Structures are given as C-alpha cells and as structure tokens.
Amino acid sequence: MRGKWSAAVVLGLTAALTTGCTLVGGSNEDSGGTVTLVTHDSWAAPQQVLDAFQQQTGIKIAVIKKGDAGALTNSLVLTKANPIGDVAYGVDSTFASRALSEGVFESYTSPEADRGPQRYAVDSEHRLSAVDLGDVCLNVDTNWFTQKGIPAPTSYGDLTDPRYKDLLVVENPATSSPGLAFLLGTIAKYGEQGWQAYWQKLKDNGLKSDSGWEEAYSQDFSGSSGKGPRPIVVSYASSPAAEIGDDGKPRTKALLDTCYRQVEYTGVLAGTKQADKAHKVVDFLLSQQFQTTVAENMYVYPARQGVALPAGWAEAAPQPQDSASLPADQVQAGRERWIGEWRSLLGQ
Numbered sequence: 001m002r003g004k005w006s007a008a009v010v011l012g013l014t015a016a017l018t019t020g021c022t023l024v025g026g027s028n029e030d031s032g033g034t035v036t037l038v039t040h041d042s043w044a045a046p047q048q049v050l051d052a053f054q055q056q057t058g059i060k061i062a063v064i065k066k067g068d069a070g071a072l073t074n075s076l077v078l079t080k081a082n083p084i085g086d087v088a089y090g091v092d093s094t095f096a097s098r099a100l101s102e103g104v105f106e107s108y109t110s111p112e113a114d115r116g117p118q119r120y121a122v123d124s125e126h127r128l129s130a131v132d133l134g135d136v137c138l139n140v141d142t143n144w145f146t147q148k149g150i151p152a153p154t155s156y157g158d159l160t161d162p163r164y165k166d167l168l169v170v171e172n173p174a175t176s177s178p179g180l181a182f183l184l185g186t187i188a189k190y191g192e193q194g195w196q197a198y199w200q201k202l203k204d205n206g207l208k209s210d211s212g213w214e215e216a217y218s219q220d221f222s223g224s225s226g227k228g229p230r231p232i233v234v235s236y237a238s239s240p241a242a243e244i245g246d247d248g249k250p251r252t253k254a255l256l257d258t259c260y261r262q263v264e265y266t267g268v269l270a271g272t273k274q275a276d277k278a279h280k281v282v283d284f285l286l287s288q289q290f291q292t293t294v295a296e297n298m299y300v301y302p303a304r305q306g307v308a309l310p311a312g313w314a315e316a317a318p319q320p321q322d323s324a325s326l327p328a329d330q331v332q333a334g335r336e337r338w339i340g341e342w343r344s345l346l347g348q
Contacts, residue, residue, distance in 0.1 A: 097332035185260035
C-alpha cells in the first residue's frame with residue numbers, strides 16, 4: 001500500500017532548506033558520497049526528502065530491495081562476511097534476534113534514538129534502532145458483513161465459529177512477515193500447549209493460506225483494494241487508512257484485540273567501510289523529517305514521539321495500545337520449530 005506525500009511535509013522541508021537548517025547532524029562540507037541502504041520491497045520515501053538529505057549532508061542514499069522482512073534478514077545473514085550495503089532498514093521484531101545472533105549489525109547509538117525509538121530497544125549494544133511500528137491484526141470487510149446481515153468477528157475465538165467458515169485468509173509464516181507475526185500472536189494468546197489446537201480449528205473452518213500479503217490482501221480479500229471472496233484477512237492496524245471511501249469512512253476495520261506488535265529497525269551493517277556516513281543515514285531515518293513521511297508512504301506508525309498521524313487515521317487506523325508480543329529470545333528459540341509445526345499441521 002502507498003499513500004500520498006503531504007503538503008505539510010513539502011512545506012516543512014522547503015522551510016528547512018531555505019532557512020539553512022539541517023535535517024540531521026553534519027553538513028555537505030565534511031561528508032559526501034553514496035551510502036547503500038538495504039531494505040524490503042515496501043520501502044517508499046518521497047524523493048524530495050532524500051534529495052533534501054543529500055543537499056544537507058552531501059550523502060546520496062542508494063536503495064537495494066531484498067523482498068520482505070524475512071528475505072531481507074536472510075540476505076543480510078548470508079552476505080555478512082561481505083556486506084552488500086552500509087545500512088539496513090526493515091528487519092523487524094520477528095527476525096531481529098536472528099540478525100543480532102548472526103552479528104549482522106554493529107553498535108551505534110543515534111542522538112535521535114532518545115526521541116522514542118529506545119522504547120522498542122531489543123539489544124543492549126544498540127545495534128538496532130526502531131524506525132516504525134506495523135501492528136499485525138485481523139482486518140474485516142465491514143460492508144460485506146453488513147450486506148450479509150452477519151456480525152463481524154471481534155476476536156481470535158470467533159474465527160472458529162461455523163458462521164465464519166471459508167471466510168478467513170492468512171499468510172504463510174514461512175514466507176511472510178505478517179504471516180509469522182499472526183502465528184506468534186496466536187502463540188502469545190493460546191500458549192505453547194494450545195496454539196496448534198486453535199490452528200486445527202481454523203483449518204477445519206476453511207482457513208486459506210497464501211504465500212504473502214500481496215496475494216492475500218489484493219487477490220483473496222474482499223475489501224476495497226481486494227476483489228476476492230474472503231472478508232477476513234491478516235493485515236495491519238493501519239490498513240483501513242488506505243480503504244477510506246468517497247464518504248470519508250473506512251470500508252474495512254482492524255480487530256485491535258488480535259494485534260501483534262511488529263517493530264521495524266535500522267542499523268549499521270558490520271563491516272561497512274564508511275561508518276560515519278552510515279551513522280548519518282541512521283540519524284536521518286529517526287529524524288522528525290523522515291518520520292513524518294512513514295505513515296503516508298509505508299502505512300506504518302512512526303517510532304518517534306510527537307509525530308502527528310495523517311488526518312483520518314484517528315478514526316480509520318488508531319494505533320493499538322495493547323498489542324501482544326513475545327520476548328525476542330523466545331522468538332529466536334522457537335521460531336523455526338513453530339514454523340515447521342505449522343507447516344506440518346496445514347500440510348504446506
């Protein structure tokens with residue numbers, strides 16, 4: 001999903017440039033060159049913001065996309081001896097423990113980190129800094145349920161009710177970051193002893209699993225962006241913000257009682273030969289100027305405190321306050337086993 005770059009951001013950057021203010025520390029007099037940012041396929045940043053950063057620091061950001069968060073993490077691990085970039089963005093909380101245990105990132109404490117990102121710290125060595133939050137939740141097509149005269153589900157447990165048979169589509173946790181987050185959410189809800197029984201009930205109730213978010217949301221989901229037959233999908237708490245109709249009302253709804261907190265991080269890749277410039281890119285990703293763009297461009301919540309969300313999000317996509325999560329060490333210890341058990345259970 002993509003949004004529009006707001007006029008407020010344009011005006012803010014214009015003012016910064018015309019008054020001589022810098023977006024991040026340093027100036028183009030003592031820096032320069034190109035820093036390679038390795039990221040996921042959902043990366044989207046206004047070119048004007050990147051150009052403003054280059055004008056202020058002399059640093060050009062070259063972007064390499066490496067699939068979703070799981071594929072990105074795998075690529076960084078496989079190339080850690082000869083890193084393919086200087087900075088990475090998009091390793092999320094479901095994969096952070098693997099990247100850290102493999103030594104992919106080096107320590108760096110950004111002066112911008114104490115503006116909010118430190119709330120989501122996963123590493124005492126400060127190898128990762130939080131950029132944004134993308135809570136994974138069940139989404140429902142509210143129009144579909146209204147037209148059918150069926151109450152929409154509100155919880156995990158509702159999905160096993162026969163009235164919702166053949167209505168749910170999820171993503172495979174082996175190949176999809178939101179799919180893995182949803183699996184972890186059910187483990188947090190039902191525990192090690194109960195999650196498989198829950199998934200068996202979902203399977204018996206006609207669950208469909210797709211390889212990734214794009215297929216599930218755009219092809220199988222019946223919501224405004226999708227044309228499929230299923231009105232319940234695993235997506236994000238922010239997804240309804242992209243489904244606002246001409247009447248100004250969202251046509252989908254996230255079930256906030258089913259959300260799992262997914263945080264996306266940035267960090268300096270171990271082995272970079274231009275660490276000082278990489279530090280400035282990390283500072284930039286945590287800066288007020290960049291953080292004001294993440295909601296409208298990547299449909300995630302900024303990690304920095306005090307960054308206003310776009311108009312309409314308060315109603316369509318309020319940020320969840322009580323999302324579930326599991327400790328990073330527990331995810332690291334159980335992730336591959338849980339995925340294997342899920343695949344055996346679902347026959348995938």
